Amino acid sequence: MKKFIVPALFAFLFVAASCMNMNGGSEKGGSIRVALPGGRYVYSKENADKFVVRVIGETETIEKEAMLGGVIEFTELEAGEYTVEAEARDSKNNDELIASGSKDIKVVAGETTECPFTLIISNCFVAEDGSLVINRKKCEKTGLVTVTDSVVMANLDGGAVDDGTEKEISPYAIGKYEVTRELFEAVMGIDPSSTERVTEEETYELHPAGSICWYAAIVFCNKLSILMGLEPCYSIDGIDDWQEFDYESIPGSKTDNNVASWQSVSCDFSKNGYRLPTAAEWEFAARGGDMSAEDWNYRFSGSNKADDVAWYSGTSNYNLHEVGLLNPNRLGIYDMTGNSTEYVWSDSDYSNGDRRLYYVFSLISQTSQSMLQNEYGYTYRDPSNLAYQRGFRIARTIK
Structure with a gap:
């Protein structure tokens, strides 16, 4: 019987959300800072080397990119509920999606919230068309x-x-x-x-x-x-x-x-x-x-x-x-x-x-x-x- 052991590499994205009251009672000014994993992680040639991060609020979606070890910061955000989405992609292979994850966070006026975000970089993920990819093979x-x-x-x-x-x-x-x-x-x-x-x-x-x-x-x-x-x-x-x-x-x-x-x-x-x-x-x-x-x-x-x-x-x-x-x-x-x-x-x-x-x-x-x-x-x-x-x-x- 064949037995598959699937290697999974874990990349940790640390999301810090902070905001403060603005003059005149405005609740704008919150920020989200996403630190991406760097060289201390070992990646095979088929693993991700690029990250796309989105912050999704009620009225807008902001998207930014960074390579490994980079930092993405989203500033001047309204206080409220946000979803942070992260995608790991292979820039050497037409930006193929390798893995993705999301986390809901809340930006609260006058408070600072630190929110750890874990993205699993593995050989198993959901492809953009919804198909399941197992061991790098699209099923x-x-x-x-x-x-x-x-x-x-x-x-x-x-x-x-x-x-x-x-x-x-x-x-x-x-x-x-x-x-x-x-x-x-x-x-x-x-x-x-x-x-x-x-x-x-x-x-x-x-x-x-x-x-x-x-x-x-x-x-x-x-x-x-x-x-x-x-x-x-x-x-x-x-x-x-x-x-x-x-x-x-x-x-x-x-x-x-x-x-x-x-x-x-x-x-x-x-x-x-x-x-x-x-x-x-x-x-x-x-x-x-x-x-x-x-x-x-x-x-x-x-x-x-x-x-x-x-x-x-x-x-x-x-x-x-x-x-x-x-x-x-x-x-x-x-x-x-x-x-x-x-x-x-x-x-x-x-x-x-x-x-x-x-x-x-x-x-x-x-x-x-x-x-x-x-x-x-x-x-x-x-x-x-x-x-x-x-x-x-x-x-x-x-x-």
Whole structure:
């Protein structure tokens, strides 16, 4: 089994914010000083050597540049809330974006605020088009799309998770595509997907990752979060180092000695890392994210015609296919019906003993029924059980 160890170099940006009262009661005069790392840091030839820093306020955005070891100062700022964004770029490679980060600070009249700002320079980052770059390799078809940027009370009537109550859905983003074999292997160091049923006309690495269990999806999310400098969402007793966690240590059956701790896995939705969408989030995105829109009640995600949006038994020849080849729904999300089945996170409303973990059916074997209908929408499975057609897509909480 291949094992990836991703080197991460840490550059520390120290942001000092200060301001003072001006004559006549004016609150202008605050300043932000950003000190950039210098020669004491060791960079490979592929790492960043240039920084772009932006200070974003309510009425204006100021952008400045500096090389390593430089100092950027923003003066004559109004007191108030600001976001400081920093980008590390490679000036020798057409200013390619290497890493980025942001931090919210507050300039208060009459006070001085020192705010440490850490930017991780690594070989893993989000490219400008939203794709994920792992070990300096851009993984295609890996972007996320914002489903809602505000809290929504969703009535999922007629859907798979309809229990007669409204669901509170917080701001979140979801993967435009199912997690591909390429991305899964880049993060986990292994591609357990079946090698059968190859479709030569398609890019096989861009087929959905399959033959994985629900627990493997959880591990993937935590490892991806760490690689991207984010906070892991999932906690399992006895596991502290997710970056070094070995794929072969994931429970493969209900009789594994450590399966009890895995069954008590918890998810912290306040963390900014990657995770599985909840059942309600998954369906809200599949139905287009707007309860007043026509497509909210479509039979399939994005269309009333399965052939437009879904690989199913009538079109797929019972094979998985490259993600994103058919039409997306209104949000730009592909394959929410058809292709791989998709694991989701199930909360206490959808628990079923040790099979409380829940996943949504695809249309692989349905020819005439909508996957958004209760009778075909979901089922419970042992979270250590795997199958060729089972995959997942990722989500993130938006703060």
